[in-house]
Amino acid sequence: QVQLVESVGGSVQAGGSLRLSCAASGYTYSIYWMAWFRQPPGMEREFVSGIGRDGWTDYADSVKGRFTISQDTAKNTVYLQMNSLKPEDAVMYYCAAEKAGRWPVPRNANEYNYWGQGTQVTVSS
Secondary structure (H helix, E strand, O other): OEEEEEOOOEEEEOOOOEEEEEEEEEOHHHOOEEEEEEEOOOOOOEEEEEEEOOOOEEEOOOOOOOEEEEEEOOOOEEEEEEOOOOHHHOOEEEEEEEOOOOOOOOOOHHHOOEEOOOEEEEEEO
């Protein structure tokens, strides 16, 4: 089993920045992809960004150029640096882990094996 614990989100004004972190524990050697998803109220979870064990990264078009995903393998932690935040970025964010190592990075939430509890990001206009 793998446990994922996200940092507390935060509240910023539009144009501001936040950094989320996700610490993995347990059988972390089994993980290939780590990803961030977000979920607006009443909608399905949508892919935001993913990073592979080899460092390969991918981003949704809506965040490309504004968000950066990174990892500290020694700490089993993945980060999501979010810059130039917009009001539409203000939703729940979830960290996810995938074991199978599918290629390219899975963008469907159903393909992920483990999930964090979620963290709220608030952006005021």
